[in-house]
Amino acid sequence: MSIRAAQRQRALHLYRHGLKNLLSWAIRRDLFAQEAGRLRAEFDLNKDVDNVAQAARLLEKGEAKLKEYEHPDPYIVPYHPGGSLYARNPPFPKELKQQLDFGRETA
Known part of the structure; x- marks a missing residue:
């Protein structure tokens, strides 16, 4: 994997985690959309950086x-x-049988 590909993957990871973090802070959807737009604009501002060292510094700054x-x-x-x-309802015991043809049982 080249350095540029690794930096791209790091930037995608940073953007995704930034959005997930925003979801924890902005409960209202309109506020989330507004802040997500600002975050996207910040990433778009630096998407054409060609210098590998400068891109690494920007990524470190963003992660911090x-x-x-x-x-x-x-x-x-x-x-x-x-x-x-998560795991709120325990599974049914194996001894219990599920009746799938309710109302159409044969005698």
Whole structure:
């Protein structure tokens, strides 16, 4: 993998995590859209940087900024591990049978 490809992947990772962090801070959808637009504009401003060293500095600065603004209690999708609904209902015991033809049972 070339340095440019690795930096591109790092930038995509940074952008994606920036959006996820915004979801934790901006509860209202209109505020999220506004802030996501600002974040995208910031990335678009620096997308044509050709100098590898300058791009690395910009990525390090962005990662530090993301770390600084990280939400103390980030939003977790309810059904993912750590979410409020994860493993909420235990599985049924194997002894129980499920009746799939309810109302059409044969005698």
